[in-house]
Amino acid sequence: MHTDGIEVTTGPLGQGISNAVGLALAERHLAAQFNREGFPVVNNTTYCIAGDGCLQEGVASEACSLAGHLELGNLVVLYDSNGIQIDGSTKLGFTEDVLERYRAYGWHTLSVEDGDDDLAGLERAIAEAKAVTDRPSIIKVTTTIGFGAAKAGTASVHGAPLGEEDVAAVKAKFGFNPEEKFVVPAEVAELYRKRAAEGARRQEEWDALVERYKAAHPDLYAEFKRRCLEGVLPDDWASALPTFTPEDKPVATRKLSEIVLTALAEKIPEIMSGSADLTGSNLTRWKGAVDFQAPSSGLGDYTGRYLRFGAREHGMAAIANGIACYGGIVPLVSTFLNFISYAAGATRLTALSELRVIYIMTHDSIGLGEDGPTHQPIETLAMLRATPNYLVFRPADGNETAGAYYAALRQTRRPAVLSLTRQNIPHLAGSSIEAVLKGGYILQDSKAPTGKPDLILIGTGSETSICVDTAKHLSEKYNLHARVVSMPCTNLFDEQTVEYRREVLPDGVPVISVEALSTFGWHKYAHHPIGINTFGASGPYSKLYEKFGLTPEAISKKAVAIAEHYKTTPVPSLHHEF
């Protein structure tokens, strides 16, 4: 949180109303979890003021369609319909019937014709909206932008100051002295004083309610205090993390994620997870999970911790931001890694607003196989790693998957992305939960008689085991000593001391990185990054790995050439930042 009282930044259009859906959803969930007869400790209405631009954005459409489905009757949207957007009249491009659309979503719709003057009408409409509790409400408030100014009703009021003359005219029109600046009239100050007193009174009422709740429901209260008031995880949550050995059978990291999530979901009741219509692929629904649904649907209820977002990735991320900033819930949301690009408008705001949302992104490379290049991410990890405040994990096996959850959940002000495979991969000797916290570490080492490795192979995710096989191949066939570095999180590796980084990637040893996505960004860590700088292809994944040169044999060939080259040429240092 950058500023007290402001939980999310809603600058980009469409985000605020979608966050509001998340806030309302979180309220319904926590109310269902914690309220008891006579103890409505979670009980608020979420209000949102939105404009024409907000309602044009697809993210808002997605979130509001879902809000209607979920019957979020605790949400009231005030739609400031002033007929103006930045280009000019909304007649230029926004002539749909907005309220009819919201009715189609299942919302309760109302109108206030004269939003400039009819404050009583506005108050009535809000009361009416609040009275309808089985559907979200939208009130279309027809207003004049820049009401009272000479430029009223034009787009230029939006982006440019009125100018001194017009400001003076507006002040005069509304009974202010045009000469005075920064004036708070006594009656306004009085009104605010009264509101503050009323607020303090309500706070006292609520505090007293919570005290009685504590007496009546001590266990529930303790949980409420931990989750909602203090925002800390249960003490021993990490003890639930499973560990794995190289003897365990190969398995996809998306499946490992399901195993870890299943263990954690029991231990951490504030975990809610969900998917944008890929539940069976993302494996984000633990056994026995209940869907978060309107009770009337017969498909779940508001205590449910599993979210069915439908094919609405951008809405999902923006709603998750709202849920995370409400507090008391840790949202994990999911789709294929490639389709985080649909949600990128909201995922960057997760980071900017410092929210703990965990993105479970599966099918994270050409390893997804037959779905082909439309579904195979290439540039996606570059985007995420370059976004400030993110932790992007690409775990190599079971221990690293558990470690990624561990590292992500320890954060309170950083989001994380878990990039997970569709295909099975082996568990590796040398991996551990704790090692993930370093971001990159020596997984397996091999030293030449000089005391140093001949070269270093860095792998991430599914390519780490390929690096292990490559090292073996290099040793057996070429008598080359290769160190394998596993790099599940470049962001965390960057945050280690330079001494540690030099220990992992010492000067004088050539480094090759292997990741089945764009090599963009890898020159920071490797002399020769191996990856895919074209779009992918459709086929069985093992064929694709061959096609793109990501096999121990193909990598070994390059490694041999590189080692040969550096016999006669000094190895450039990679640690040249000041």
Add this chain to the structure above:
Amino acid sequence: MHTDGIEVTTGPLGQGISNAVGLALAERHLAAQFNREGFPVVNNTTYCIAGDGCLQEGVASEACSLAGHLELGNLVVLYDSNGIQIDGSTKLGFTEDVLERYRAYGWHTLSVEDGDDDLAGLERAIAEAKAVTDRPSIIKVTTTIGFGAAKAGTASVHGAPLGEEDVAAVKAKFGFNPEEKFVVPAEVAELYRKRAAEGARRQEEWDALVERYKAAHPDLYAEFKRRCLEGVLPDDWASALPTFTPEDKPVATRKLSEIVLTALAEKIPEIMSGSADLTGSNLTRWKGAVDFQAPSSGLGDYTGRYLRFGAREHGMAAIANGIACYGGIVPLVSTFLNFISYAAGATRLTALSELRVIYIMTHDSIGLGEDGPTHQPIETLAMLRATPNYLVFRPADGNETAGAYYAALRQTRRPAVLSLTRQNIPHLAGSSIEAVLKGGYILQDSKAPTGKPDLILIGTGSETSICVDTAKHLSEKYNLHARVVSMPCTNLFDEQTVEYRREVLPDGVPVISVEALSTFGWHKYAHHPIGINTFGASGPYSKLYEKFGLTPEAISKKAVAIAEHYKTTPVPSLHHEF
């Protein structure tokens, strides 16, 4: 185009229907441009088959709202409503009234209740849809997924093969011999033969029509042939590109883009441009441009070449993809650079489908000032540069802006992004249109008595002139000789010969890059990348440049330390790819 007959890949949900809006829009435009009384040379209906998932996506909502506004009566969507999506029943998350929503958008809506069997009803509905020409039509066709199979009506039909037994049962049910595989019944073959003959007949009719058109309207025909049949730009289009000198007054590259676009729009009639409700900021509407609008709106007509997308970035990009693949039009579309993240789902498909869409992205750094971090891109260029097949230009002045247009328009199968400033920047000695084609080049040089520069400063966009000032400062204050390399397009620089790249960035000279965005990716070109690896801030842009250390003084301090360091340490080579 990867495969004949397939212009765009619509794998990701919601893209196909949005592309269809672009195809229909392009048809209306070219029909208005080229058709004459008795000569409907451009005259087709665009059909689209969409499913439940497609219609949940925000991109589809955006595109369809606009299609209704634009009254695209040549568009017919068949909505395959089978009540099933990947997670199971649509009741889990998609219970809105879709047809009511489309009526709210201004569409003509129809239903076919029994889409499994009622082919006559389907045919009638399509005829009815085509008869309504002042609105797009959507036909809700209620169907059973996997109709006829044992698993009919379930989600598992979507992702998994039926299995031998069920396939045999389906064949038997529909009167096929379950033993036979890959059979084309004679009556089906005959039907297709007839359709092919009918198609050939229609092609002949159309060819004859075009021949008569050629005789009646020779000039129009010549233009039609060039634009729509051959897809080549006018011979001398590049002669319209303006050039600039250092004596011209400083100006924002977004404004320079407007100057270039204005010149080109006259010369290249196939240019259509548009903005997602930021016309006055993106400066994409040349003087005298006519809006593309439904004639009934009174705000323009279908000959208009300027598109008012509203606040619909994702829809804009997907529509542009449709326009580009229709042919005969070069679409240029725009928003703030940061908000290309809203459109990333579609912009990656521009590249995958090899379409010439030019993205005019303004306000490209903290240089936009007061709008603050929600509007200031950081990771955005990393994402775009890492996307295969893109050309990402960040021009440093007027000549480079003209050069970026030149390089982008010469392409036929690659999209481009132009990253442009809000703030004024000077024209630089040494820049040229042609130099941009190399991606990076020596803008200004300075050699030490050794014959080499002491260090190299790489700049892009607005930071190039800061590098020029830094070089001057280094020379005057520290007697250091700095070469300034301008790098308007890293993608094109990567495609130059290694000899050329070594000439620009010779071994033995330390390199500093300066770009007011994430340094992610810059380690490929520089020993010390200077940039912004946090989110931005709100304030006047010159204050922000100070705050983030992007001034000649601050950069010089680092440069001096780096030059000092490398007096005693070998400079690592940056040319270490094999």
